[in-house]
Amino acid sequence: MEKPIVSAKSDIKAGGTGATLATSVYDRMREDILTGKLPPGDKLRADFLRARYGVGTSPMREALNRLAADGLVVHEDQRGFRVSAVSTAELEELLKTRCWLEETALRQSIAHGDAAWEESIVLSFHRLSRQPRSASDASYTFNPEWEKLHHEFHRGLIAACGSRWLAGYCDQLNDQTLRYRQIAAQFDDPRRNEVDEHREIMEATIARDDDLAVKLLIRHFEDTDALIRKHVPDMRDSAPFGKISAAV
Amino acid sequence: MEKPIVSAKSDIKAGGTGATLATSVYDRMREDILTGKLPPGDKLRADFLRARYGVGTSPMREALNRLAADGLVVHEDQRGFRVSAVSTAELEELLKTRCWLEETALRQSIAHGDAAWEESIVLSFHRLSRQPRSASDASYTFNPEWEKLHHEFHRGLIAACGSRWLAGYCDQLNDQTLRYRQIAAQFDDPRRNEVDEHREIMEATIARDDDLAVKLLIRHFEDTDALIRKHVPDMRDSAPFGKISAAV
DNA sequence: CCGGCATAAAATTTCGAAATTTTTATCTCG
DNA sequence: CGAGATAAAAATTTCGAAATTTTATGCCGG
Structure with missing residues (x-):
């Protein structure tokens, strides 16, 4: 079966070793947002995230882009990412x-x-x-x-x-x-x-x-x-x- | 108004100068896929795309990730991207x-x-x-x-x-x-x-x-x-x- | 005392090379 | 001759620093 079109949790292999770093960070970050550890509205600075998840710029950015596709973070050109607000x-x-x-x-x-x-x-x-x-x-x-x-x-x-x-x-x-x-x-x-x-x-x-x-x-x-x-x-x-x- | 949740063409500022490179490439590549210039099923090698759109790795990858969110390309870890197949x-x-x-x-x-x-x-x-x-x-x-x-x-x-x-x-x-x-x-x-x-x-x-x-x-x-x-x-x-x- | 312009700091974005991983090709052994 | 392991090649992924852009600060003029 093909991957779901709108990516979802589905097969959880987070923190794993087989996948790419980007995928691992995506999974971890996803959970942090869903559980509220990264609160709605918070700005997601690159430095902060790189330190928190211990990765470089590329996988971090990749994870953020995927999360944006899920609607869990929002992105504005030249102005970075933030956790989607709730209301x-x-x-x-x-x-x-x-x-x-x-x-x-x-x-x-x-x-x-x-x-x-x-x-x-x-x-x-x-x-x-x-x-x-x-x-x-x-x-x-x-x-x-x-x-x-x-x-x-x-x-x-x-x-x-x-x-x-x-x-x-x-x-x-x-x-x-x-x-x-x-x-x-x-x-x-x-x-x-x-x-x-x-x-x-x-x-x-x-x-x-x-x-x-x-x-x-x-x-x-x-x-x-x-x-x-x-x-x-x-x-x-x-x-x-x-x-x-x-x-x- | 906020940006659409499932990103769409909507406001076309492609090829523009104000936005980021990633956005520009995303827009151009999107059109190439929709018009069939990049045919369904085709493998999208990084070198080829970098040359074609004249950008580095990062904006290229960013565009690809966004296109994956739209379901126009598919991605497999460690195996790159390809244009979504049709059937x-x-x-x-x-x-x-x-x-x-x-x-x-x-x-x-x-x-x-x-x-x-x-x-x-x-x-x-x-x-x-x-x-x-x-x-x-x-x-x-x-x-x-x-x-x-x-x-x-x-x-x-x-x-x-x-x-x-x-x-x-x-x-x-x-x-x-x-x-x-x-x-x-x-x-x-x-x-x-x-x-x-x-x-x-x-x-x-x-x-x-x-x-x-x-x-x-x-x-x-x-x-x-x-x-x-x-x-x-x-x-x-x-x-x-x-x-x-x-x-x- | 307030507002706007130049300047400095901070943050995002981009590049190009290094490190992994996959794929292809080659060689050896049964 | 074919299968499996090994090595080379190709491609994806990742890093860290440079380049741009945004945001904050300070200064001058009204």
């Missing part, structure tokens, strides 16, 4: 777009998916349900494994939609939303019963009840959206929470 | 995706567009109708001005959809399709009356008749698709027409 307006647009695209994708997937597709969904759900949301019991801590499985579950739902373009777009929007979820989670996350939500979506999907599946999926998105807004009621154009330390 | 399968996927996304975008746009939006469509259509499809009367020759206006017309239709993400995706898919249109046009293009098609779409749109507008727009896409298939009936995975000269 309630942008979140709203994101939610809207996500609902439109995922609805189309899910309906297509349900219409065309085969038995292997069904099985992969059951499997993805099972794995996700066994993984704790937070890496720590005490307070919320980013759990890469859960994020990976969650991403895979949602990706699996629409995997049979028949368009790598559409699947890639959904992926990209999913990653964008992840950034907001992390922001909200940092404060306080009396997480609703996500497992049940996912289970219901799975069941409706493999039962080929497209109307119900879409309804549940969209509600799932809207609930997440509401939760984010509750905890981050008034997002400004830039980062709404503390500047990051320069720690490596 | 009938890919064209089919492209058409499908385009219909889904443009339908959503157009309906939203019709629902929310204001008077200024209406006027911009009328204006875009007028300009497009005055421009010849081909730069030469004798045989088809790529006419950048027509392409620009055509792109703007279609972009204008969905401009009020309320999602820069969705608009950007439509842009990207439009550019991808352009590549196929150029391939077909190189052979023989007894072009159907495109002006009327565009006029009908415009009229239905500003009359807020969303069902009709969508029907016409989708038919427009399907007709273009059929025309491409007629002229390029059996596209293989790689470039179906002659290798390009290394001429600068």
Whole structure:
């Protein structure tokens, strides 16, 4: 299978040794942005990044360009890169777009998916349900494994939609939303019963009840959206929470 | 307004002097790919490109990375870049995706567009109708001005959809399709009356008749698709027409 | 005291060569 | 004669410094 058109996390071989430096830095930096270690709006100076990731100019710039393609950083000629800003307006647009695209994708997937597709969904759900949301019991801590499985579950739902373009777009929007979820989670996350939500979506999907599946999926998105807004009621154009330390 | 998320031609300042070299090369190379001067499937060696565009390694690589984000070139670690391949399968996927996304975008746009939006469509259509499809009367020759206006017309239709993400995706898919249109046009293009098609779409749109507008727009896409298939009936995975000269 | 112009500092962008990695060609052995 | 290992060639990737451009500073004039 070819690589997704809109690059996404997909196969994580970050920090690895086989790939190029540029790819490794891209992966590491991507995670730093998604988890909020590099806060929205922050300027990304070349010196700072070179020191932080221990590489030269070229792979750094290459990683930045790829991140710009994902919409995680923005670039202005002769004026460098910065982490994409977040705002309630942008979140709203994101939610809207996500609902439109995922609805189309899910309906297509349900219409065309085969038995292997069904099985992969059951499997993805099972794995996700066994993984704790937070890496720590005490307070919320980013759990890469859960994020990976969650991403895979949602990706699996629409995997049979028949368009790598559409699947890639959904992926990209999913990653964008992840950034907001992390922001909200940092404060306080009396997480609703996500497992049940996912289970219901799975069941409706493999039962080929497209109307119900879409309804549940969209509600799932809207609930997440509401939760984010509750905890981050008034997002400004830039980062709404503390500047990051320069720690490596 | 912010830059489109999925970068697109939009503001053409190519070959210019104000921007960076990387941007200039990106623009020139983009056009070379869209017009088929750099044929699908071709390997893009660094030496060749550096000579062709007269720049060093860095801006070249930067341009390539941005083109990869647009899906116009593909990259494999340690194995360089090549122009994305074309195939009938890919064209089919492209058409499908385009219909889904443009339908959503157009309906939203019709629902929310204001008077200024209406006027911009009328204006875009007028300009497009005055421009010849081909730069030469004798045989088809790529006419950048027509392409620009055509792109703007279609972009204008969905401009009020309320999602820069969705608009950007439509842009990207439009550019991808352009590549196929150029391939077909190189052979023989007894072009159907495109002006009327565009006029009908415009009229239905500003009359807020969303069902009709969508029907016409989708038919427009399907007709273009059929025309491409007629002229390029059996596209293989790689470039179906002659290798390009290394001429600068 | 404020505003604009020259100057200095900082940051981005670009170059060209060095270092890796892949690809091709050659040679040896079964 | 073919397969596999070895060596040469070619191509991609990376580095670090030079060149441009932007941003900040200081100075002079109104």
